Amino acid sequence: MRVVFGLVLMLGLGLAGFAVYMAKSYIDGYQRQLAAERQQRAPNIETVDIYVANRALKYGEALDKDAVRLTAFPKNSLPEGVFRTSEELFPEGEAVKRRALRRMEPNEAILAVKVTAPGEEVGITSQLERGMRAFAIKVDVSSGVSGFLRPGDTIDVYWTGSIGGNNLRTEGNSTGEVTKLIETGVKLIAVDQVADMDMSEAVIARTVTVAAKPQQVAALAQAQSTGRLSLSLVGALDDTVAEAIEVDQHRLLGITAEAVIEQAPVSETCTIRTRRGAEVIVTPIPCTN
Template sequence: MRLVFGLVLILGIGLAGFAVYMAKNYIQGYQAQLAQERAKSAPAFETVDVYVATQKLEYGQRLLKDHVSLVTYPVGSLPKGTYSTEEDLFPEGEDEPRTVLRTMEPKEAILDVKVTGPGEDAGITSQLQRGMRAFAIKVDVASGVSGFLRPGDRVDVYWTGRDASERGIDGRRGGREITKLIETGVRLIAVDQEANGDTTEAMIARTVTVAVNPQQVAALAQAQSTGSLSLSLVGANDESVAEVIEVDQNMLLGIEQAAAPTPQVKEEICTIKTRRGGEVISTPIPCATN
């Protein structure tokens, strides 16, 4: 009886071991097959983790760690100026956070053009690139495109004044009045005291502030002091470069300026005088050439 029990026990252990072995092989085969399927269905492009907004962020809001999270992005579709590490986005921690410059929606990538530097406010200075200066231009309803200007727009600047190189009818300097394009594609960074580019309300501005280099500052200052400036709004997707434009009243009305009269050259007459008795006789002769 004991022998039979022992044989049954040995047989049971053998069958259990065989079952475990078969189960192990089956599981390993299944895992290998699953890994192959995952490899086939895995994306065939490189990815990277970048910070995105977890909620709607508006102009002037302080950017904190609770407002962002890491999301996987395809490298080929990655926008320029993203942040991939906490050290890049929060180099000073939350003691000196960045400030939002443009409204961002949830899941939108945090870009360096939409936030200030660490500890900076959302003022005009944060929107000036290296080498650029802020310059204010006086405008009204007519010259300011009827209040349709917003921070972030681009404008062409026209100057209207008298040509100082010419003389008028009365002999004074500054004859004809002309309108000339002096700057193209200048970016607005503020309208009056508003620097938020997300505003949608029309504003009848008294001044607009543009970002220009020092040479353009001098040109605009001279133009503003010697005439009047008008702005022309450039389309958002317009990448064309305006040509040199100068218009005066004659060109506007299609009047051709009369050509200056050709000076008439007075014919020179040479004579030789001879005296015959009491009479003097003049005889024309060819004039000598130099």
């Protein structure tokens, strides 16, 4: 009896083990098929490692290895000016740091346009492109767009002044007090002594600094010394080219000059009168001056 019981027990254990083995094989096969299907559905995106901000970075903050980290980024969507290696971001070692030129949020890509060169301090010189110069323009509440100007904005510059006497006229045939658009699409790089593009509060500035070519600097200096300059803020997405604009008092009020009608010269007739008794004789003679 004991032998029969032992055989039955061994048979039961064998059947149970076989059932567990079959179930495990079925589950493993199902999981392999599911993983293969997911792999086929997933897009094959090639990535590269680039440096991103590890935390929120403020304007002027120095970048060190704790402030940045490497992360995978799609290669086809790679922006221009990224840093892919530590040697690119810190070419002179971590002791010579770059600084942030604008606010950056966590996980935002570190780009060359957002940071200074290694060891360079934050200032307007870092925002001047090759061939450009910084020029300061005096402004007030009215000429400075009521304090809504920010570094990085684009502006148009208008000149208002008198062209003087001696029948002088401008290219637009204006006379007297004239307002004219003299420069368009000028980049603003500082408001007073602040070059932070992330400044949020309105500032009634006394001066603004623009980036301009040497010829433009000369024109702006001459205009500022001979009249009043006013600034006009250009929209961030505005890519139109401003036409030549010139307005004087006559154009503003719609006054047109009266046409001068030249009269034909009247021929001059010279005569001599001779009296013969009661009769007067009129005789034509050549006119002399």
